[in-house]
Amino acid sequence: MMNSPLTILEAAASSGFFNFQELLRQWRRLICVYTFKMSAFNQLL
Amino acid sequence: MNVIQNLKWRYATKAMNGQVVPQEKVDYILEAIQLTASSSGLQPYEVLVITDPEVKQKLRAVAWDQSQVTDASHVLVFAAWDQYxxxxxxxxxxxxxxxxxxxxxxxxxxxxxxxxxxxxKSAEENFHHAAKQAYIALGSALVAAAEQKVDSTPMEGFDNAAVDEILGLAEKGLKSVIVLPLGYRDETKDWLVNMKKVRTPKEELVTLV
Structure with a gap:
């Protein structure tokens, strides 16, 4: 069976190679910041 | 907690979880709005409290599809007098x-x-004066909400004319100024929640004369 990129990443993470949750968190953050203008248009910060 | 700690805690919440803000907390925030300062004590605005899901959905559609409008349990709309x-x-x-x-x-x-x-003065000038008073109320609402550990997202990003139409504000001699969803942060979806609060340094903001 072919391993998906996600499965490979999870396997690498479980071996302690890197923190999968942290990677996911950073990825989400990157996506959110990228879409910042649309998701938070003209708010008072 | 004191005012400074509460202001450090608050931020423009980017994702809300749908949890309902208890009525006593909403009432507390509304009372802070009621008691705040305004020019000559006129309080030239009204606050509409929106909880109807259909109305919230309509508002979201004219507010750049910002999710907080429907994920907040209460949406406050500050509407200023259109004229003195x-x-x-x-x-x-x-x-x-x-x-x-x-x-x-x-x-x-x-x-x-x-x-x-x-x-x-023109109606436009008077409306802007009234709108400035509504912003003072907004400031008080933000502080009161933070004290109650209620999250909020003050918004100017919406189609004012469309909001006025949805809420029938023109008939009341009012125009929408600002929208303030109240709810609770969804930490799993909110990218801003753990980011540093960045403000103008005091030495740039404040001048001692």
């Missing part, structure tokens, strides 16, 4: 005099001067 009129100003002063046991003549000079001052 003699009738509106008189009503405020008459109420104040009545509750203080004063004759209306006690404030005649001040009231007449105020009406004269506003009367020479």
């Amino acid at each position: 009129t003699e009738e509106r100003i008189n009503k405020v002063f008459e109420r104040s005099n009545k509750q203080r046991g004063l004759p209306n003549s006690a404030t005649d000079a001040y009231r007449t001067r105020l009406i004269g001052m506003m009367g020479v």
Whole structure:
């Protein structure tokens, strides 16, 4: 069976190679910041 | 917690989880709005509290599809007077005099001067003056919400005319100024929640003269 990129990443993470949750968190953050203008248009910060 | 700690805690929440803000907390925030300062004590605005899901959905559609509008349990819409009129100003002063046991003549000079001052300005100028008063109320609401550990997202990003139409504000002589969803942060979806709060340094913001 072919391993998906996600499965490979999870396997690498479980071996302690890197923190999968942290990677996911950073990825989400990157996506959110990228879409910042649309998701938070003209708010008072 | 004190005001400074509460202000450090608050931020423009980017994702809300749908949890309902208890009514006593909403009432507390509304009371802070009611008690806040305004020019000549006129309080030239009204606050609409939106909880109807259908209305919230309509508002979201004209607010750049910002999710907080529907994920908040309560959406406050600050709507300022579209114009200062003699009738509106008189009503405020008459109420104040009545509750203080004063004759209306006690404030005649001040009231007449105020009406004269506003009367020479355009409706647009008067609306902007009224809108500035609504922003003072917004500031008080933000502080009160933070004290209650209620999250909020003050928004200017919406189609004012469309919001006015949805809420029938023109018929009341009002125009929408700002929208404030109240709810609770969804930490799993909110990218801003763990980011540093960045503000202008005090030495740039404050000048000692």
